[in-house]
Amino acid sequence: MGSSKGPDRRKFHVSLIYAMWAVITGALSLPAAIYLLVPPRSKKKSSWVEAGDISQLKPNVPEEFVFRRDRLDGWKLTTEKSTAWVIKQADSKVIAFTPQCTHLGCAYSYDDKNNEFLCPCHTSTFGLDGKVLTGPAPRALDRYETKIAGNKLLLGEVRKGEA
Amino acid sequence: MIPRALDWLEERTGLPSSVAHFMNEEIPASAGWHQVFGSVAMFCFLVQVFTGILLAMNYAPTPGEAYNSVRYIATELTGGRMVRGLHHWGASMMIVVVVLHMVQTFLWGAYKRPREATWIAGVFLLLLTLAYGLTGYLLPWDNRAYWGTVVATQIAASAPGAGQYVSQLLGGEGGIGVVTFARFYAIHVLILPPITMLLIGVHVYLVRRHGVTPAPGDETKPKKKFYPEQVFKDTVAIFVAFAILFALAVAARVPLERLADPTDTSYIPRPEWYFLFLFQLLKYFQGPLELVGSTVLPGLAVLGLMMVPFIDRNVMIRVRQRTLAVGVVALAALGWGGLTAAAIRSTPPTPQIDVTAMTGPEPWQELSPDDVAAIGYYRKENCTTCHTGERKLTPELASVRKRTNAWLVEHFKNPGAGASAANLKTSEMNSLAKFFVSFNPEKVTALDEAQQAPVEGAMIYQAQHCNVCHQVNDVGMKTGPALNGVAQRRTRQWLEEHFANPQKLSPGTTMPPYKFSSRDMDRITSYVLSIP
Numbered sequence: 001m002g003s004s005k006g007p008d009r010r011k012f013h014v015s016l017i018y019a020m021w022a023v024i025t026g027a028l029s030l031p032a033a034i035y036l037l038v039p040p041r042s043k044k045k046s047s048w049v050e051a052g053d054i055s056q057l058k059p060n061v062p063e064e065f066v067f068r069r070d071r072l073d074g075w076k077l078t079t080e081k082s083t084a085w086v087i088k089q090a091d092s093k094v095i096a097f098t099p100q101c102t103h104l105g106c107a108y109s110y111d112d113k114n115n116e117f118l119c120p121c122h123t124s125t126f127g128l129d130g131k132v133l134t135g136p137a138p139r140a141l142d143r144y145e146t147k148i149a150g151n152k153l154l155l156g157e158v159r160k161g162e163a
Numbered sequence: 164m165i166p167r168a169l170d171w172l173e174e175r176t177g178l179p180s181s182v183a184h185f186m187n188e189e190i191p192a193s194a195g196w197h198q199v200f201g202s203v204a205m206f207c208f209l210v211q212v213f214t215g216i217l218l219a220m221n222y223a224p225t226p227g228e229a230y231n232s233v234r235y236i237a238t239e240l241t242g243g244r245m246v247r248g249l250h251h252w253g254a255s256m257m258i259v260v261v262v263l264h265m266v267q268t269f270l271w272g273a274y275k276r277p278r279e280a281t282w283i284a285g286v287f288l289l290l291l292t293l294a295y296g297l298t299g300y301l302l303p304w305d306n307r308a309y310w311g312t313v314v315a316t317q318i319a320a321s322a323p324g325a326g327q328y329v330s331q332l333l334g335g336e337g338g339i340g341v342v343t344f345a346r347f348y349a350i351h352v353l354i355l356p357p358i359t360m361l362l363i364g365v366h367v368y369l370v371r372r373h374g375v376t377p378a379p380g381d382e383t384k385p386k387k388k389f390y391p392e393q394v395f396k397d398t399v400a401i402f403v404a405f406a407i408l409f410a411l412a413v414a415a416r417v418p419l420e421r422l423a424d425p426t427d428t429s430y431i432p433r434p435e436w437y438f439l440f441l442f443q444l445l446k447y448f449q450g451p452l453e454l455v456g457s458t459v460l461p462g463l464a465v466l467g468l469m470m471v472p473f474i475d476r477n478v479m480i481r482v483r484q485r486t487l488a489v490g491v492v493a494l495a496a497l498g499w500g501g502l503t504a505a506a507i508r509s510t511p512p513t514p515q516i517d518v519t520a521m522t523g524p525e526p527w528q529e530l531s532p533d534d535v536a537a538i539g540y541y542r543k544e545n546c547t548t549c550h551t552g553e554r555k556l557t558p559e560l561a562s563v564r565k566r567t568n569a570w571l572v573e574h575f576k577n578p579g580a581g582a583s584a585a586n587l588k589t590s591e592m593n594s595l596a597k598f599f600v601s602f603n604p605e606k607v608t609a610l611d612e613a614q615q616a617p618v619e620g621a622m623i624y625q626a627q628h629c630n631v632c633h634q635v636n637d638v639g640m641k642t643g644p645a646l647n648g649v650a651q652r653r654t655r656q657w658l659e660e661h662f663a664n665p666q667k668l669s670p671g672t673t674m675p676p677y678k679f680s681s682r683d684m685d686r687i688t689s690y691v692l693s694i695p
Contacts, residue, residue: 010391013392014391017394017398020399027409028210031242031249034242035245036220041239041240074232075231076228
């Protein structure tokens with residue numbers, strides 16, 4: 001029956017089949033893409049975290065501060081251990097570096113013989129000002145924003161190091 | 164370009180000609196709109212697989228995390244409500260379509276020789292569809308999910324002989340917990356889908372092997388092609404079904420009720436709509452007869468469905484002449500509809516709770532600690548045993564019989580009407596009296612709606628005199644930090660550590676350590692976290 005009505009009718013059917021499947025595919029994949037790619041709505045506003053006492057810091061000797069900070073992890077607010085490398089500079093300005101190497105995120109350590117930071121993964125080294133001395137690291141160490149209240153060091157958001 | 168690529172593919176795999184062969188299947192002249200349901204059912208299944216995988220990407224299948232992750236999907240993720248809506252309504256739609264497919268097959272007598280095996284595979288697919296509904300119901304871990312699953316596992320456990328083993332397999336012994344949860348999730352996402360795909364494969368293979376069922380008289384007419392005319396009809400049906408599903412997912416909220424609470428005695432458990440008839444059926448069989456309603460009748464019904472092709476072995480006749488088949492379907496629909504309607508009618512109207520629609524704290528969270536504790540005393544003393552029906556405490560009742568503090572305290576000590584005196588301390592009676600002297604509609608709802616764990620926590624809060632140092636909702640002293648908003652600042656784990664050893668987390672604090680039992684610790688932290 002159908003074929004006797006000619007190729008026009010067949011063409012009409014075929015194009016409608018493609019059109020409807022295109023709409024269905026779009027209506028399913030668009031929400032899916034949004035769902036997977038758009039970040040969650042409530043980003044917890046990062047507040048200042050107390051990291052420790054700076055009164056005992058010696059000038060230009062990095063010290064690893066260990067403190068607890070809240071992190072919004074998906075549907076959970078977790079309190080986790082964090083660290084920062086803190087240096088009191090000669091002019092008594094205090095800077096705090098995030099503890100990850102800017103290359104691939106390994107935890108670096110302070111090498112007191114050479115007075116520099118050394119990453120154990122690909123041997124990037126950083127000066128006490130955070131600048132890259134050797135190795136594959138693409139930019140200087142990232143820093144926390146800092147605030148001093150009495151003897152207490154408060155840490156804020158992370159600023160990326162200069163390339 | 165495309166033809167050359169197709170040639171390449173043809174030479175290496177033979178795929179294009181296989182597809183062409185599949186599409187060019189000859190179908191009888193009578194084929195048409197009534198045969199679209201199988202394709203729609205298959206499409207519904209694929210939508211469930213797709214949306215189910217998406218949900219699993221942000222879902223944690225444990226009692227501790229499931230509820231929060233579902234809430235996260237519904238409220239924090241853009242498109243999350245949509246994906247959850249598609250999966251939720253898709254499940255209902257799949258049941259509807261599978262049943263329609265079965266009714267069509269039944270009415271047209273398409274199960275007759277040689278298509279008995281196709282029909283039996285179909286019955287198994289129907290059972291699988293119901294199994295998805297049953298196991299998926301638990302996964303949001305709200306009150307609805309919890310109580311629905313309690314009832315389902317108890318029914319499974321009551322089955323003679325096998326019951327004990329089924330219950331062991333479902334991990335339902337000794338209550339529903341992590342084990343049941345893991346089992347249900349594993350069944351829902353790891354066991355059922357491969358079996359379904361295999362059975363769909365067998366089902367479709369059998370349909371192709373025997374061809375689409377012809378109607379009497381088709382032998383003399385020229386055959387039609389599956390593509391494009393029947394494919395067009397199938398696609399239109401799929402499109403309509405999808406449009407309905409999409410509209411439901413956009414417009415109709417899928418509620419997420421409160422977190423599963425095994426101590427909640429006020430909750431009225433109801434299964435999903437397609438199981439309501441079974442639920443209602445159970446009411447008619449009590450005592451030793453209960454087995455009849457819970458296992459014998461459903462078992463016989465399934466067996467009957469399987470036997471359909473062997474019971475009716477007559478030759479094929481036109482659908483209009485199949486009055487008996489039409490009668491059977493009408494009777495089944497009437498029975499199902501009647502039972503479902505009775506179940507709905509017997510369900511008292513309850514306010515729909517949907518935490519995904521809530522913004523800000525609930526009214527009971529705004530009450531002072533002694534008011535929240537008073538709710539606890541009221542529940543602990545079982546005041547609702549008498550204060551029900553006409554004596555239910557409402558603002559109207561309270562205003563008609565204006566009572567003083569002193570009268571109320573006397574009433575707690577000597578309630579009369581055969582009730583025993585309240586087993587409360589004087590301070591607790593005073594709190595309870597204070598609660599009712601300023602009784603208002605918000606407190607009425609709070610009496611019903613306040614969650615049990617925080618309420619018990621508030622009782623501990625009062626007993627430990629936390630208000631001497633802390634302030635909650637403007638009540639209490641300010642020696643220590645005010646507790647409003649603490650849920651945003653601290654985690655449950657932090658609070659528990661802090662109760663046990665305040666010096667460790669807040670050096671120099673004047674707060675003494677509290678050695679709570681693990682139950683009390685759970686309750687008091689639940690309360691502190693509930694403070695808005």
